[in-house]
Every structure is written in C-alpha cells, then in structure tokens.
Amino acid sequence: MFPSSEKIEPPSDDKRWRIVKAAMQRNGNDRHALIETLHAVQESFGYLDEDSLRFVAASLNAPLSQVYGVSTFYHLFSMKPAGQHTCVVCTGTACYIKGTPTLLNEIERRFGVKAGETTPDGSLSLMTARCLGSCGMAPVAVFDGEVGGNLDIDRTMTRLERMMEVEDVRAA
Amino acid sequence: MLERLEEIATAEHEAMERFQHKVSVCMGTACMSSQSEAIKNALDHEVQSRNKENWCHIRRTGCLGLCARGPLVAVNPEGGDAHMYQHVAVEDAVDILDSLDAQPVERLICPTDVPFFKRQVRIVRENSGLIDPEQIEDYVAHDGYKGLIKAITDMTPWDVIDEVVTSGLRGRGGGGYPTGLKWTTVAKAEGETKYIICNADEGDPGAFMDRSVLESDPHRVLEGMALAGYALGAPQGYIYVRGEYPLAVERLKIAIRQARRLNLLGSSIGGTDFNFHIDIRLGGGAFVCGEETALINSIEGKRGNPRPRPPYPAEYGLWGQPTLINNVETFANIPPIIRNGGAWYAGMGTATSKGTKVFALTGSINNSGLIEVPMGMSLREIIFDIGGGIPGGKRCKAIQTGGPSGGCIPEQYLDTPVDYESLAALGSIMGSGGMIVMDESSSMVDIARFFMEFCMTESCGRCVPCRVGTVHMYNLLDKFSRHEAEPRDLILLEKLCDMVRNTSLCGLGQTAPNPVLSTLRYFHHEYEACMQPLQSKNGSGRRDLSLEEVAQ
Numbered sequence: 001m002f003p004s005s006e007k008i009e010p011p012s013d014d015k016r017w018r019i020v021k022a023a024m025q026r027n028g029n030d031r032h033a034l035i036e037t038l039h040a041v042q043e044s045f046g047y048l049d050e051d052s053l054r055f056v057a058a059s060l061n062a063p064l065s066q067v068y069g070v071s072t073f074y075h076l077f078s079m080k081p082a083g084q085h086t087c088v089v090c091t092g093t094a095c096y097i098k099g100t101p102t103l104l105n106e107i108e109r110r111f112g113v114k115a116g117e118t119t120p121d122g123s124l125s126l127m128t129a130r131c132l133g134s135c136g137m138a139p140v141a142v143f144d145g146e147v148g149g150n151l152d153i154d155r156t157m158t159r160l161e162r163m164m165e166v167e168d169v170r171a172a
Numbered sequence: 173m174l175e176r177l178e179e180i181a182t183a184e185h186e187a188m189e190r191f192q193h194k195v196s197v198c199m200g201t202a203c204m205s206s207q208s209e210a211i212k213n214a215l216d217h218e219v220q221s222r223n224k225e226n227w228c229h230i231r232r233t234g235c236l237g238l239c240a241r242g243p244l245v246a247v248n249p250e251g252g253d254a255h256m257y258q259h260v261a262v263e264d265a266v267d268i269l270d271s272l273d274a275q276p277v278e279r280l281i282c283p284t285d286v287p288f289f290k291r292q293v294r295i296v297r298e299n300s301g302l303i304d305p306e307q308i309e310d311y312v313a314h315d316g317y318k319g320l321i322k323a324i325t326d327m328t329p330w331d332v333i334d335e336v337v338t339s340g341l342r343g344r345g346g347g348g349y350p351t352g353l354k355w356t357t358v359a360k361a362e363g364e365t366k367y368i369i370c371n372a373d374e375g376d377p378g379a380f381m382d383r384s385v386l387e388s389d390p391h392r393v394l395e396g397m398a399l400a401g402y403a404l405g406a407p408q409g410y411i412y413v414r415g416e417y418p419l420a421v422e423r424l425k426i427a428i429r430q431a432r433r434l435n436l437l438g439s440s441i442g443g444t445d446f447n448f449h450i451d452i453r454l455g456g457g458a459f460v461c462g463e464e465t466a467l468i469n470s471i472e473g474k475r476g477n478p479r480p481r482p483p484y485p486a487e488y489g490l491w492g493q494p495t496l497i498n499n500v501e502t503f504a505n506i507p508p509i510i511r512n513g514g515a516w517y518a519g520m521g522t523a524t525s526k527g528t529k530v531f532a533l534t535g536s537i538n539n540s541g542l543i544e545v546p547m548g549m550s551l552r553e554i555i556f557d558i559g560g561g562i563p564g565g566k567r568c569k570a571i572q573t574g575g576p577s578g579g580c581i582p583e584q585y586l587d588t589p590v591d592y593e594s595l596a597a598l599g600s601i602m603g604s605g606g607m608i609v610m611d612e613s614s615s616m617v618d619i620a621r622f623f624m625e626f627c628m629t630e631s632c633g634r635c636v637p638c639r640v641g642t643v644h645m646y647n648l649l650d651k652f653s654r655h656e657a658e659p660r661d662l663i664l665l666e667k668l669c670d671m672v673r674n675t676s677l678c679g680l681g682q683t684a685p686n687p688v689l690s691t692l693r694y695f696h697h698e699y700e701a702c703m704q705p706l707q708s709k710n711g712s713g714r715r716d717l718s719l720e721e722v723a724q
Contacts, residue, residue: 074456
C-alpha cells in the first residue's frame with residue numbers, strides 16, 4: 001500500500017499517461033476502476049509492463065498483487081508487446097467446423113510461429129479469438145484490424161502476405 | 173413528457189416524409205467487415221454529386237439479418253415498394269440510385285418473399301434494420317421510450333412488475349429463470365440501495381444475438397434497464413459488455429449520451445422524481461464473467477471468480493446490495509411488454525415458454541444470420557424453412573445449442589419444438605441463442621473435445637473439480653480423437669462428467685460436461701469407433717484397470 005497523500009508520478013513523461021490518468025479520475029480514482037484503467041493503459045501503450053502496473057496500483061491504492069492478478073486473469077490484457085502486424089484467427093464453433101484448425105496449422109507452419117506468440121523478428125503476432133461474432137462468414141480472421149471472411153488457405157496467405165508488405169502499422 | 177416524445181416523433185416522421193426514397197445500409201459487424209461503410213459513403217457521395225440531398229435519404233441501420241448475403245442494402249424498407257439488395261459492392265451505388273425512380277437492379281435483388289423473412293416474428297428485433305442506431309429521434313419515432321414514460325407517469329412500480337410477471341418472460345441468457353419472479357425478489361429485498369446489471373458478456377462461441385441487439389437498437393436495452401430501475405427502486409445500472417465488441421460499446425456510449433440529453437436517463441427523468449444512471453463496464457475477455465457472480469466481481473474491479481450461491485445477487489449482489497442481473501435480450505423485451513401489456517406477450521409461444529427468441533443460425537447452413545421466431549417452432553422449420561437447409565446436398569447431423577454449456581441434438585429429434593423444457597429433455601439447453609448446424613462431415617468426438625478445450629481454458633481455477641476435471645476430460649477426449657482410447661477411458665470419462673457436474677462451484681463447471689454427455693448419449697458409436705482395436709491391447713497382455721486402480 002502507498003500513502004495516499006504522496007504524489008504519484010507516472011513512470012515517464014509520455015503524454016499517453018494523461019489518458020490513463022483521465023480514465024482513473026473519471027472513476028474517482030477508486031479501486032473498482034482497475035479494469036477500466038488497465039484497458040486505458042493497454043489501449044495507449046499496446047501492452048502492460050511492470051512499471052505501468054506499479055503506477056496503476058499506487059494511483060488506485062490497490063495491492064500490487066491484485067493488479068497483477070487482474071491483468072493476468074483477463075485474456076485481453078497482454079504483458080508482452082505485440083508484433084508489427086497481428087493476425088487474429090477466430091476459433092469459435094462455426095469457424096471451427098468450417099476449417100479454422102487447418103488454417104491455423106498452415107499459418108503456424110509457414111511463419112514458424114505458434115498461436116499466441118510473436119515471430120522472433122517481431123514481424124507477426126498470431127492470436128486466436130473465441131468468437132468474433134461474424135459467424136455468417138466463417139471462417140473469419142482479422143488482419144491488422146481488418147476482418148476477412150469465408151477464408152481458405154490461399155485467401156488467408158494472400159491476405160497475410162499483403163498485410164506483411166505494409167510497413168510497421170504501429171507507427172501509423 | 174409524453175407530448176414531448178410525440179413532438180420528437182412527429183418531427184422525425186415529417187423530416188422523413190420529405191424524402192421520396194430511403195435507402196438503408198446495414199452497418200452490423202458482419203456487413204461492416206465486408207465494406208458496408210464504404211458503400212454508404214459511396215451512396216452519400218453519389219446523392220451529393222447529383223444534388224439530390226432532399227430526394228433520397230441514406231441511412232445507417234443495424235443488422236438486417238441475413239448476414240450470409242452481406243453487405244445488404246434495403247430500399248424504402250417501410251414503403252410499399254420495399255426491396256433488398258444482397259452482396260452489394262461499392263461500384264453498385266450508381267446503379268442503385270439510378271434504379272430508384274425506375275425498376276430495381278435485378279442482379280442484386282435479395283428475395284424477401286421467402287420463409288427466412290416471412291416466418292420470423294420480430295419483437296426484440298422489430299427496429300433492427302429500420303432505424304439508425306445512432307439517432308435517438310429515430311428510436312422515439314418508432315414508439316421508443318413510450319413504455320418508460322407511460323410507466324413513470326401512469327404506473328406504480330408494482331404495476332410494472334405485474335406486467336412482467338403476466339408476460340411469462342423468462343431469462344434469455346440461457347437459464348430461463350422467470351423474469352417476473354426475479355424482479356419480485358429484488359423488489360422485496362432490503363438494502364441501502366439497489367443495482368440493475370445488464371449482462372452483455374456474450375461469450376458463447378457461435379452466438380451474436382446480444383451484440384446485434386446492442387449494435388442495431390441500443391436504446392431498447394437502455395429503456396428496458398430504466399424500466400427495471402423504476403420497478404425495483406434502483407438508481408444505478410451497469411452494462412457489462414464484452415471487450416471484443418467495440419462497435420456495440422461505441423453505439424451504447426452514443427445512446428447513453430443522447431438519452432441523457434433528452435432527459436430520458438439521468439436525474440428527474442421526464443420531470444418526475446425518478447433518477448436512473450447507466451454506466452458501461454468493459455469485459456476483459458473471460459468467458460466465466462458471463463456467470464452472474466463472476467460478473468459482479470469483475471464490475472468491482474476484481475478477478476472474475478464466481479462466488480458461492482446462495483446468497484443470490486438478488487439479495488447480496490454488487491457491493492453487497494440487492495442486484496438484478498438480466499441478459500440483453502431480456503431487457504430488450506421489456507419496453508414492448510410495458511407498451512402493449514404482459515397479456516399480449518403471453519399470447520405468443522408455448523405453455524411454459526412465452527414470446528419469441530432470437531437465434532444466431534450458423535455453421536453448415538445456407539442462410540446463416542440472425543433470426544427471431546416464436547417459441548415452440550420446431551427445429552426442422554428453423555433449419556430447413558428459415559435456414560434454407562444444408563449446403564452441398566449434405567445431410568443434417570446435429571444441431572448444437574447452448575454453446576459450451578449445451579449439447580448436440582441429433583437429426584432424429586428435429587421435430588422437437590424449441591422451448592426451455594423440450595431442449596432440456598434432450599440433454600441440451602436453450603442457452604443464449606447460438607444454434608450451430610453440423611452436417612455429416614463433422615465428428616462429434618471432435619466437437620466434444622473442442623468445447624472441453626474451451627471450458628478447460630476458460631475455467632477460472634477457483635474450484636478443483638472444474639480446474640482439474642476439465643483438463644482430465646480434455647486429455648481423455650484428445651485420446652479418443654487420436655484413436656488411442658481404451659474402454660476404461662470411456663468409463664473414466666463418464667465418471668468425471670458426473671463428478672464435475674455435481675461438485676463444481678458455478679455454472680461453467682456444472683455444465684462443462686454437457687457437450688460430452690449429449691454426444692455420448694446420441695453418438696456413442698462414434699466414441700466406440702475411436703477406440704483402439706482390441707487385439708493390440710490383448711496382445712500387450714494388459715488387462716483393464718478398474719477406476720480405483722486408475723485413481724491410484
């Protein structure tokens with residue numbers, strides 16, 4: 001626990017911390033705003049690191065163990081930075097019976113990356129999602145935020161190659 | 173206040189009547205992912221470049237239903253010459269506008285005179301595809317917030333609860349608990365304050381009804397929650413939305429802002445002394461948070477671990493106060509019930525299941541999309557009449573309902589009416605409304621393994637039966653799918669199902685064995701076919717171990 005009278009400074013003078021602080025203030029810096037705050041950190045920085053967890057814990061006067069527990073409990077929070085490009089393959093039921101496993105295996109084989117991981121050169125993060133709710137177009141994947149439906153191996157590879165040609169999307 | 177609503181509605185109607193033509197572009201997630209936003213922009217641009225802004229109105233609407241044929245565009249949806257276009261591309265904008273004063277564009281026509289549209293009865297989705305979800309005036313012009321104003325000016329809270337009880341509405345999140353009874357319990361419970369929670373953590377894979385309702389008609393859910401707030405004396409509501417639904421969250425934010433502006437939410441609603449505030453809480457991608465006590469923990473900023481029940485949230489919920497938790501679709505049913513009376517609603521459906529149910533029809537089916545049908549319709553009518561049957565001339569093998577908590581219903585039971593009791597009798601559940609059709613190419617053992625992998629990963633880890641049991645069941649099912657199982661594995665699997673079902677803390681664990689149990693019940697031969705040939709086992713000179721020996 002941290003004394004509340006002490007002024008708590010963000011880990012750096014990055015302007016994005018203002019967004020995080022605003023999210024906390026909106027909820028009265030209350031501990032129940034923890035998940036909202038972590039969403040704000042992840043949206044601003046792309047992932048959660050130790051410094052940001054310590055800052056959030058101190059600001060909300062919450063035990064670090066609770067902050068760490070919450071950030072590892074929810075799948076949407078990532079403790080590692082994402083690759084330059086991301087491909088999210090839907091593994092919902094409709095997509096599954098329409099061939100997601102084959103797609104996933106093929107992407108894993110061609111790019112040498114396992115689902116949930118990033119390639120060693122940091123160029124591609126391959127993720128899975130439980131259900132994107134676009135079951136009408138199954139199987140579905142999201143390529144750098146763009147949804148692609150009715151996929152087969154050829155179409156997926158074309159989309160992936162086209163996506164990888166674009167420079168680092170994080171810079172944009 | 174009612175007059176003010178009518179003024180808004182009249183102004184909106186008049187504004188719309190000035191246009192000769194209205195073109196609606198579906199901006200649900202499925203259509204938007206196939207560029208429907210670009211189509212709307214192209215139509216807008218085309219109208220502007222022709223200087224005909226007063227002639228044709230281009231509207232953004234929610235889901236039109238037939239997601240498989242998206243992007244969908246509806247022309248004059250409320251007029252006599254209504255028609256719909258399917259698989260529309262950006263380049264078609266010119267032709268569509270050219271056709272407005274002439275004949276419809278033949279090559280794009282999506283027939284609406286078919287069972288998919290004609291057999292549906294729309295209550296929850298009455299406005300979907302008709303109104304602009306980002307315009308509160310549009311909702312008001314379609315009888316929006318009339319129920320709320322009627323309730324707070326002419327009805328006592330108990331009158332509202334009585335209507336809900338009379339309607340016979342049951343929880344649409346899956347359990348089917350009578351909504352009126354839940355409301356009565358919370359109304360009678362004592363506490364400093366009370367809370368209303370809308371469960372929009374739609375986690376079942378293959379289900380997207382709630383997302384579509386929130387995206388197409390968010391005000392309907394807000395109005396339903398406000399009615400609950402008035403009936404139960406709760407000043408604060410929360411909507412807990414999945415983090416995976418950014419569009420739904422965005423539209424909810426807009427809707428809440430607009431409702432506050434018109435004093436339909438906030439303090440002194442409609443000039444009365446009724447106050448009701450709604451805040452959004454974002455989920456973090458944990459399936460277990462759809463469980464009501466886990467959801468409460470999550471709103472409180474904690475890990476989404478369920479709490480033992482009782483005490484039920486109706487008595488001891490959010491921050492220890494009496495709390496009502498209902499699903500999105502349940503709340504969406506409330507405004508029409510209050511507007512038209514509970515008896516009207518009870519006139520639809522079967523003896524025990526009233527009204528309509530929204531289903532997300534997916535998998536191996538021609539017309540995948542979102543449908544709303546009266547309770548009691550048979551699965552066969554849903555799959556073959558509305559759904560248009562199985563593509564490629566394949567046979568229907570099974571229907572999966574209820575997601576990871578449900579089961580697979582085999583083809584021979586297709587004539588079963590869809591209601592809570594009938595589906596439960598078949599070993600499945602109504603669930604939140606995902607309906608996944610499987611054809612003969614699907615392996616049922618594989619499906620059971622798929623769902624078990626889901627439950628295993630999503631188990632919060634708090635209670636042992638679920639945390640450990642799901643892993644063991646998954647390993648066994650994996651053995652079956654690798655054709656390496658032995659007869660004793662089947663016995664062990666059945667015993668584990670029984671143990672996990674009866675000893676887990678929350679619904680996730682208690683229902684995790686359901687997909688296994690239902691496939692064991694109807695597709696036992698597939699499990700048998702996945703066992704290794706007996707010879708090899710005899711050859712190794714081993715005997716079957718009893719379960720006690722296995723446990724040691």
